[in-house]
Amino acid sequence: MTEDDAPQMPPDIPEYLSVWSTYGQRAVWERVIAQGGNKDVALGALSALPEASALDALKANRAAVDLLVGRRWYVMREAREAGATWEAIGDALGVTKQGAQDYYRRKIEKQEMLVSDLHDAARARAVLDEGVSPNIVF
Numbered sequence: 001m002t003e004d005d006a007p008q009m010p011p012d013i014p015e016y017l018s019v020w021s022t023y024g025q026r027a028v029w030e031r032v033i034a035q036g037g038n039k040d041v042a043l044g045a046l047s048a049l050p051e052a053s054a055l056d057a058l059k060a061n062r063a064a065v066d067l068l069v070g071r072r073w074y075v076m077r078e079a080r081e082a083g084a085t086w087e088a089i090g091d092a093l094g095v096t097k098q099g100a101q102d103y104y105r106r107k108i109e110k111q112e113m114l115v116s117d118l119h120d121a122a123r124a125r126a127v128l129d130e131g132v133s134p135n136i137v138f
Contacts, residue, residue: 016064022049023057073107073124076100080127101128 026049032042072093079089090100108124 011063013064013067016060016067019052019060020057020064023052023054023060025049026052073104073111076104077124077127104128 026046029042029045029049033039076089079092080086085097086101087097090097093100093103095103105128108121111124112121
């Protein structure tokens with residue numbers, strides 16, 4: 001198997017943020033040109049940057065948000081296992097305690113439905129109740 005044949009991981013947050021950042025940098029230099037700034041400097045900076053359109057940036061934004069939100073549930077579980085309350089988790093996410101619990105419950109139900117063979121349902125559900133000590137060691 002050559003390096004070109006090796007399985008490739010899908011893009012992740014750093015790659016998506018790079019596209020987003022590149023688009024932003026290109027937009028700044030294009031504004032410099034549009035506003036009568038030093039065209040030679042701006043064109044030099046633009047030539048050093050990869051292409052990234054507004055649509056590329058929006059696609060990268062959506063993909064990054066989807067990844068982050070998709071990974072949120074297990075970080076919520078780990079916060080509970082570390083002793084965080086549902087109220088504190090809700091505050092961190094900008095939602096109520098109930099909103100955080102409802103979101104988490106929906107996500108673990110989805111995990112159980114889609115990847116039950118890979119999902120530790122007992123661990124995921126153990127952190128739901130306030131009355132149960134979330135300090136679980138795995």
